[in-house]
């Protein structure tokens with residue numbers, strides 16, 4: 303039975319308040335950090351399950367820890383709306399979580415109306431790649447692209463799930479009419495063009511590597527400078543080389559965002575330095591050429607300094623185009639398109655189902671930071687665009 307629809311601004315304010323509630327479920331008391339299947343993920347699931355159940359959704363957790371709620375429809379067809387609920391360390395409240403909360407707001411906005419398809423809202427357990435230096439674990443399980451073993455399988459068991467059931471997380475793509483992901487833009491473009499929303503045309507490809515420099519730990523006071531094999535100095539030289547390469551390559555972004563020195567003591571020359579490399583470009587060949595050049599440079603620096611260099615690839619994700627048909631449908635409500643520099647679950651889902659994303663303006667272009675925020679009017683506009691998209695799809699599948 304249809305009931306009066308809630309005003310979109312109220313749905314938006316509720317979605318924002320819920321993101322702030324979820325931000326309270328953290329691994330520490332000083333900010334928001336909620337990595338893959340960490341203890342606070344239990345409280346997060348509990349809250350989201352309750353909200354889903356209040357919308358008559360059937361809720362399950364799959365073997366990789368994705369929380370999945372299905373709002374029944376008039377056929378077996380299914381539309382998926384989702385994003386992730388893991389975070390980077392010291393995160394903001396909206397990266398990922400907003401997409402899930404908008405999914406619930408859309409179901410709420412239907413006011414109990416049944417559509418000619420089910421709506422599955424998925425809160426992906428892992429997208430950021432923080433805990434195991436490998437991103438997209440939640441969405442990879444849906445496309446059958448996840449090999450669950452070792453420490454990762456143990457993390458699943460520790461959370462109370464069964465890694466042996468990972469195959470059950472896989473999508474039956476033949477039933478799925480599309481995947482829609484709402485996400486904050488995480489950059490300055492929408493603010494610059496003074497628009498609340500964008501349709502994402504493509505998501506830039508990315509490479510990630512773990513790189514280890516191995517030198518010789520020794521006494522900082524007694525080892526002459528010319529007799530050192532300083533792993534941290536070698537890594538530092540390379541970090542600047544990475545920045546230099548990105549600065550002179552149009553459209554390339556390259557980042558060393560993590561570094562760990564061993565034994566990490568002020569009076570010991572570092573014997574080992576472990577760093578993380580992240581390289582992105584819209585054109586895959588530019589990205590792959592840059593990666594090769596950067597790794598060659600690391601090897602050259604190591605050779606010159608007597609420091610061993612080894613790397614392991616953690617991600618080689620090509621640029622992904624969003625679905626042209628869903629873009630055209632979304633553009634009816636959102637007449638502005640852009641490319642995403644950030645990675646998203648849609649990148650993985652797009653391999654098996656038509657996928658599209660809508661970006662919500664990020665005030666100040668700030669993200670991966672506690673100051674990350676959104677405007678209620680922009681979220682209301684996103685909900686309005688989402689409801690239009692649902693009604694357009696309903697007409698098509700009626």
Ligand code: GLV
Nearest residue numbers: 430643644645646
């Ligand atoms: C996801 O946040 C990414 O790093 O692109």
Ligand code: MN
Nearest residue numbers: 390397430670
């Ligand atoms: Mn993120």
Ligand code: MN
Nearest residue numbers: 386397398429
């Ligand atoms: Mn995100």
